[in-house]
Amino acid sequence: MAAFTSKDVARLAGVSQSTVSYVMTGKRQISEPTRQRVLAAMKQLTYEPHAGARALAGRRTQVVGLVVPFDSMSEMTGLLPFIETIASSARANDYEVLLVTADEGSAGLRRLAGRALCDAIIMMDIQEQDERVQVAAALPIPVVLVGMPDDPAGLYCVDLDFDAAARIAVDELVDSGHDEAFIIGYPAAVTDRRLNFAGRFLRSVRRHAEMRGLPLTVLEPVALGRAGAAAAVEHVLAHRRPGRTGVVVPYNASIRPLLHALRARAVVPGRDLSLIGISTDHQAEDSEPPYTNISEEPRDVSRRAMKTLLWLLDPGPGVGHPPVDLVAPRLTRRGTVMPAPASAARPS
Amino acid sequence: MAAFTSKDVARLAGVSQSTVSYVMTGKRQISEPTRQRVLAAMKQLTYEPHAGARALAGRRTQVVGLVVPFDSMSEMTGLLPFIETIASSARANDYEVLLVTADEGSAGLRRLAGRALCDAIIMMDIQEQDERVQVAAALPIPVVLVGMPDDPAGLYCVDLDFDAAARIAVDELVDSGHDEAFIIGYPAAVTDRRLNFAGRFLRSVRRHAEMRGLPLTVLEPVALGRAGAAAAVEHVLAHRRPGRTGVVVPYNASIRPLLHALRARAVVPGRDLSLIGISTDHQAEDSEPPYTNISEEPRDVSRRAMKTLLWLLDPGPGVGHPPVDLVAPRLTRRGTVMPAPASAARPS
DNA sequence: TTGAAAGCGTTACCAG
DNA sequence: CTGGTAACGCTTTCAA
Numbered sequence: 001m002a003a004f005t006s007k008d009v010a011r012l013a014g015v016s017q018s019t020v021s022y023v024m025t026g027k028r029q030i031s032e033p034t035r036q037r038v039l040a041a042m043k044q045l046t047y048e049p050h051a052g053a054r055a056l057a058g059r060r061t062q063v064v065g066l067v068v069p070f071d072s073m074s075e076m077t078g079l080l081p082f083i084e085t086i087a088s089s090a091r092a093n094d095y096e097v098l099l100v101t102a103d104e105g106s107a108g109l110r111r112l113a114g115r116a117l118c119d120a121i122i123m124m125d126i127q128e129q130d131e132r133v134q135v136a137a138a139l140p141i142p143v144v145l146v147g148m149p150d151d152p153a154g155l156y157c158v159d160l161d162f163d164a165a166a167r168i169a170v171d172e173l174v175d176s177g178h179d180e181a182f183i184i185g186y187p188a189a190v191t192d193r194r195l196n197f198a199g200r201f202l203r204s205v206r207r208h209a210e211m212r213g214l215p216l217t218v219l220e221p222v223a224l225g226r227a228g229a230a231a232a233v234e235h236v237l238a239h240r241r242p243g244r245t246g247v248v249v250p251y252n253a254s255i256r257p258l259l260h261a262l263r264a265r266a267v268v269p270g271r272d273l274s275l276i277g278i279s280t281d282h283q284a285e286d287s288e289p290p291y292t293n294i295s296e297e298p299r300d301v302s303r304r305a306m307k308t309l310l311w312l313l314d315p316g317p318g319v320g321h322p323p324v325d326l327v328a329p330r331l332t333r334r335g336t337v338m339p340a341p342a343s344a345a346r347p348s
Numbered sequence: 349m350a351a352f353t354s355k356d357v358a359r360l361a362g363v364s365q366s367t368v369s370y371v372m373t374g375k376r377q378i379s380e381p382t383r384q385r386v387l388a389a390m391k392q393l394t395y396e397p398h399a400g401a402r403a404l405a406g407r408r409t410q411v412v413g414l415v416v417p418f419d420s421m422s423e424m425t426g427l428l429p430f431i432e433t434i435a436s437s438a439r440a441n442d443y444e445v446l447l448v449t450a451d452e453g454s455a456g457l458r459r460l461a462g463r464a465l466c467d468a469i470i471m472m473d474i475q476e477q478d479e480r481v482q483v484a485a486a487l488p489i490p491v492v493l494v495g496m497p498d499d500p501a502g503l504y505c506v507d508l509d510f511d512a513a514a515r516i517a518v519d520e521l522v523d524s525g526h527d528e529a530f531i532i533g534y535p536a537a538v539t540d541r542r543l544n545f546a547g548r549f550l551r552s553v554r555r556h557a558e559m560r561g562l563p564l565t566v567l568e569p570v571a572l573g574r575a576g577a578a579a580a581v582e583h584v585l586a587h588r589r590p591g592r593t594g595v596v597v598p599y600n601a602s603i604r605p606l607l608h609a610l611r612a613r614a615v616v617p618g619r620d621l622s623l624i625g626i627s628t629d630h631q632a633e634d635s636e637p638p639y640t641n642i643s644e645e646p647r648d649v650s651r652r653a654m655k656t657l658l659w660l661l662d663p664g665p666g667v668g669h670p671p672v673d674l675v676a677p678r679l680t681r682r683g684t685v686m687p688a689p690a691s692a693a694r695p696s
Numbered sequence: 697t698t699g700a701a702a703g704c705g706t707t708a709c710c711a712g
Numbered sequence: 713c714t715g716g717t718a719a720c721g722c723t724t725t726c727a728a
Contacts, residue, residue, distance in 0.1 A: 003488070005721055016699045021723055031697060048462025052403030053721035056704045060723095061400065066447075070432040080428055084418040087449050096465060097447045099414075101435050114396025116705095117444065140351070225634065260636045286573065288608045353705055364715045369707055376708095379713060401705035404720045408707095464721095699728080709718080 004045040013041035024049065055116060064095050064309060065118035067109070069102040069125035071189070076224075076253035078280060078298060079124075082146070085302035086122060093310055095119075106135040113139040120309050122146060128194040142312035144305050147196045148324065156312065158305040161326035162197050162250075165294045166204035168331050169248045169276050172292075174212045176340040178274060179243030181209060182236045184258060185220025186251050187228070201250050201278075215241070222254060229257035233265055236273070244338060245273040252279045252296065256287060269336040281332060291336040294329045301327050352393040361389035372397065403464060412443050412657060413466035415457070417450040417473035419537070424572075424601035426628060426646060427472075430494070433650035434470060441658055443467075454483040461487040468657050470494060476542040490660035492653050495544045496672065504660065506653040509674035510545050510598075513642045514552035516679050517596045517624050520640075522560045524688040526622060527591030529557060530584045532606060533568025534599050535576070549598050549626075563589070570602060577605035581613055584621070592686060593621040600627045600644065604635060617684035629680060639684040642677045649675050 006024075010017040015034060022028035023038040030038075041047070055061040066086055068079060083099075090097045098118050100108045102125050109132060112118050119141060123132065126147030136143040137153035145157045173181050183205060185191075186198045202218060209216040219235060222228050236247060247269075249255045255277040262269060269275035269291065277284060277293045284293035304325050311321050354372075358365040363382060370376035371386040378386075389395070403409040414434055416427060431447075438445045446466050448456045450473050457480060460466050467489060471480065474495030484491040485501035493505045521529050531553060533539075534546045550566060557564040567583060570576050584595060595617075597603045603625040610617060617623035617639065625632060625641045632641035652673050659669050 007721075017722080018700080018724075019698060022698090025723080027724085029697070034697080046458070046462070048459065050404065050721050051463040051465050052400040052409065052706095053704090054723080055400030056398065056404055056706085057721075057723040059704080063446075070435060074428065074432070080422065083431070083447070084422070084449075087418060087447055091449065091452070098411075099431070099435055099445045099447050101432075101439065104439070110394070111396065114394070115399040117399050226636075288574075355705075365706085366708075366716075367714060370714090373707080377713065382714080398705050401720090402707080404704090404722085405706040405708080407720080697728105700726090702723105702725080704721105704723085706720085707718105709716105711716080712714085 004047050006047070006049065008045055009038065009041045009047050012045065013037045059116075061116060061119050062095050063098050063118040064090055064306075065098045065100055065112040065121040067100045067102055067121060067123040067125075071103075078252060078283070078296065081280070081298035082124060082302045085299045086306055089303055089306040093306075106132050109135050109139060109143075113141050120144070120313055122305050122309060126196050128196050128199055130196075142309060144309045144312070146301060146305050148200065149196055152323070154323075156308050156321065156323050156325070158301055158308055158325045159197070159327070160296055160301060161328055162200040163204040164326070165250070165278055165329045166201050167208045168294050168329065169278075170205060170208040170212055170214055172276060172331060172337060173246035173248075173274065174214050176274070176337055177244060178214065178246040178338075180215045180241050181217070181246040181248060182240070183216065183218040183220075184232050184247060184249045184251070184254055185218050185222050187224045187254070188221040189224070190251065191221050198250075205248070205250075222251075224253055225257055226260070229254065229261040230264070232258065233261040233267070237265065237267070240273070246337070247273055247275045249275065249277045252277075252283070255279055255283075255291065259287060259289070259291070270338060274337040276331075276337060278329070284332065284334060289336065290334040292332065292334045294331050297327050297329065352395050354395070354397065356393055357386065357389045357395050360393065361385045407464075409464060409467050410443050411446050411466040412438055412654075413446045413448055413460040413469040415448045415450055415469060415471040415473075419451070426600060426631070426644065429628070429646035430472060430650045433647045434654055437651055437654040441654075454480050457483050457487060457491075461489050468492070468661055470653050470657060474544050476544050476547055478544075490657060492657045492660070494649060494653050496548065497544055500671070502671075504656050504669065504671055504673070506649055506656055506673045507545070507675070508644055508649060509676050510549040511552040512674070513598070513626055513677045514549050515556045516642055516677065517626075518553060518556040518560055518562055520624060520679060520685060521594035521596075521622065522562050524622070524685060525592060526562065526594040526686075528563045528589055529565070529594040529596060530588070531564065531566040531568075532580050532595060532597045532599070532602055533566050533570050535572045535602070536569040537572075538599065539569050546598075553596070553598075570599075572601055573605055574608070577602065577609040578612070580606065581609040581615070585613065585615070588621070594685070595621055595623045597623065597625045600625075600631070603627055603631075603639065607635060607637070607639070618686060622685040624679075624685060626677070632680065632682060637684065638682040640680065640682045642679050645675045645677065 006020045007017050010020045023030055023035055087097050121143045124146040126145050126149050128150045130149045133149045133153050143155055145155050147159050148157045190198050219232055222232050277291050279293050280296050284291050354365050354368045358368045368386055371378055435445050469491045472494040474493050474497050476498045478497045481497045481501050491503055493503050495507050496505045538546050567580055570580050625639050627641050628644050632639050
């Protein structure tokens, strides 16, 4: 293994060091014969350019920083598809990924930028009022947010369109003739931290339910796990009014325990009440029973975040980029929403 | 935000650049007054050392490379605790984490080392015969494997002790008077890739079952998901002999669907047959129903891998490090194993 | 189309 | 205990 430098390559190829550099970066026309000789030399020496030296001289690290939330329950929240997708798109564009945990707060951001550890940052797990956003906005490198703080401070944001998700859920229930809906809200861990998506969803679902005249009850906070789910189900069963009841579960990790609690009470979603979850399609499909879901799109969101970031790093000639990029969720029916009775309005 | 260099700090503190460097690294005695002045200057300028320059001059990146498997189903396999724990321990020791996906194969390793992107590598998802292991062994930087290939080629390995896990499972069943055991084996995705832990567990479980005279049937491959689990349950119910039947599910992601399949057939683990899963305690506790498990210890394994790696980077004075470090799993009873009948041998 | 050489911001050796 | 200075390996002007 190596320890060969571009100087070695240059010597072997009989060219100057700068020519080697230009062959690698393509920033200069190099005659085909020379190019080939250089490439051959590189191959022969299994040459790899020294990343540090490159970063120093070229002011480019070819690294993106990824700030992820590693709290106790991120395991349940489907963080992995985000990381995975960003890692892949990064590599596809010749970037490495440096992982930073959110618990470092602003210090992590300052380190990433100050030490020139990366060329740009993707930051997840944004709170409504996030001190890090101001810091991020002041950094000398671009930052893309996955999530929408109250004040993006000029930063580009990519996320699922939770507003649309709420609308879709309400429409689906109203259009299939439901008389009432319960929202199984977020756990304290989410509401306490005022994570941005919770507020966005709840505001929107309230607004649309009112617009469409759907009586709404929001249960919150709802504890994660068996006990919380059981309590939520109790509440719904005890307080539901006569007629067709819809239950919407916007928080991914709450869906499975809720399904268990329903089963334990012999309540069958799709027959005794309706259930819509917000989760990945995979999770909805793979669950027991599969449930009608509004898709979280972690892969799509990550891909777009990465795309935005690459554009920021190299704006190119085209028109600008939208500062807020919301991915539209899709509804997939899997039988846990009771169909409209014959006489009701037809589904959208 | 900065763009301040150590030269700026030196000027402001009225010392030479090298003194600033020595204050940071502590590789030289600096008088307390000078030290304080330098530290003050650094704070005032919010100075951060340029990582690339540092790597170039000091031949140390303070980065560890982490090679993770991001295949289709890693989401199910509990990869996140590994990543999370490694990220935290790395930070606690002033290292950054660079994420590389396993699908890059040896090329990823060569890049990491060749470009001096990191000082050491942790590699997960090791196959029995893994071409990357040879490559890793030849790298000029230390590599720690999470998993045990057939030939570690001199590399340090850290992993769960699957041999002990198998022994514990067999002992638990035998000691509680079981007459037979079924192993719900690994899915094709695992067996095809010849992932190391599968072979280790199966060999060991066979050996110990024989030693203790427990009739054993291994079902493999077992498809993931509903269908595969249902088929496995069918098979067990159709072929079990009279008496007490134990079922061992070594693969994490298979446990949940299996529990569903059992419930669908109205078979109650702990009453109609016994079930032991290998999974994190969290998963076992949180499942429906909770099941008796042998603990995977992702956090412990990761922590030890990181410790080994730090030791390799700075061997220190003490005695050597064991080349193979296996974390002992624990059995936690949660009622899915039928207790020994009064007349049987007492549990261990 | 190519070369020479001046940095980039640290570290660490050699002096004092 | 501290300062000066030569690397470290690459990029990028300036020249040809």
